[in-house]
């Protein structure tokens with residue numbers, strides 16, 4: 001593949017993860033505001049702060065490649081996140097539903113950053129490789145934090161619904 005196509009492919013991957021981070025910001029904000037489980041809300045708030053940094057780091061790499069933000073796609077994803085938040089906050093088992101979504105989303109991010117990192121390696125963009133490494137470390141940690149909460153939050157929602165043993 002010609003080098004300029006490889007660069008274009010790298011920019012495509014960067015644009016996609018930038019959209020993903022925008023979506024994550026909306027989803028985490030909605031989650032932090034809507035869940036009634038304090039530990040889960042705290043996990044969302046902590047990862048929200050990390051996600052704000054991820055968005056800046058990816059934007060920095062897009063800037064380095066002279067590419068603008070993916071405005072249209074971001075707007076579309078924000079809309080989806082807002083609808084998701086509205087549906088989740090109407091349910092009595094909101095915490096569990098938001099946790100399932102967040103857990104799935106962290107793994108989507110992990111897959112996305114591993115692919116981005118590989119494309120960056122092939123394109124010889126070591127700075128993007130380092131950014132992906134740094135972000136992946138935090139995505140893995142966030143995924144583990146959420147994983148550790150699954151059973152406890154299921155019990156929490158049962159108590160909220162008056163179904164706890």
Ligand SMILES: [Fe+2]
Pocket residue numbers: 024047051105106109139142
């Ligand atoms: Fe994340």
